[in-house]
Amino acid sequence: MAEDAGVSVSTVSRALRGRGDMAPDTRSRVLRSAQTVGYTFAGESRGRPRRGTSSLVFDLVLSHFHGPYTDEVTAGARTAAAQLGYDLVLTAEREDPDDDWPQRIRSRGTAGVILGLIVPTAAQMAVMRRAGIPVVLLEPSSEPPMRLPSVRTTDRVGGKAAAEHLIDNGARRFIVIGATPSYRYGRGRVEGFLEALTRIVPGAPSVRADADWSAMDAWRSCARALSELPGEGPIGLFACSDEMAAGAYRGIAEAGLTIPGDVLVIGFDDVRGARWLHPSLTTIRQPIREMAAAAVHTLAGAVAGAELGDEVIELPTELIARGSTRATFPTVIRAARA
Structure with missing residues (x-):
């Protein structure tokens, strides 16, 4: 050798x-x-x-492994890795600022690393580079300061599609539930939504509320937004995630309103629970499993000798229309209007 x-x-x-x-x-x-x-x-x-x-193992690094989104990421990465002959190790990013995940990964000689929803520090990347371990970002929370490949989805286009669908289905007043912390992908979804509103129905009554990515906080934010929204007529509500949309359902019910009779609701992600809400949730599907698989294939290419730069692999969103916007059966709408 x-x-x-x-x-x-x-x-x-x-x-x-x-x-x-x-x-x-x-x-x-x-x-x-x-x-x-x-x-x-x-x-x-x-x-x-x-x-x-190092020829057998990929590491998937996430801050937690106990949510519907991370379940989909893990499933997609595990399936793709197995097909390529690799094992997948799940590595938790700890809240400790002195977290040693790079050293833990380096000590077992992994072939490559997927960082989900994480942007590494310069010090962490220095450890990876000295060890010759390639890194791919999956839906980074911000734009990385160093040259790294990333896999993401069309967040802004998804937000536009949500606004267009609500307008097409009769909404005349609008609530958008943004998210804090204000991560890159959350900002893109809200910006795309508001951009479409301004273009198609300029001056329409609207309220923006923020929640901490949880259903509980979205419920409170929705309740406040409903009390503040001026005017009359059907309401269109867009939440930055399916979990926050689920929280909005409670706020709408407590206000004595119905879905979709009074309020049309759209989420983002299309995790498994979206279809089991009542009514089933219209949402912007991001191809989470496919994105995780794309990250694995990018790492496999690097192990085979391909050079990694700062390529952005962007997989498209799809609007899945269900009962919360009056769709009798699920319908796929692939793209926002130009």
């Missing part, structure tokens, strides 16, 4: 074990050589045959 890769035997050993500092290209050459010859560790007596830990 050393001869084939053009490096020393010690470099091969360090690359296979994920130890030491080396250029990504050097590590990739060693791993390709190991895969070509079918190398296994001598004395390995249990478990699946190994070609070096």
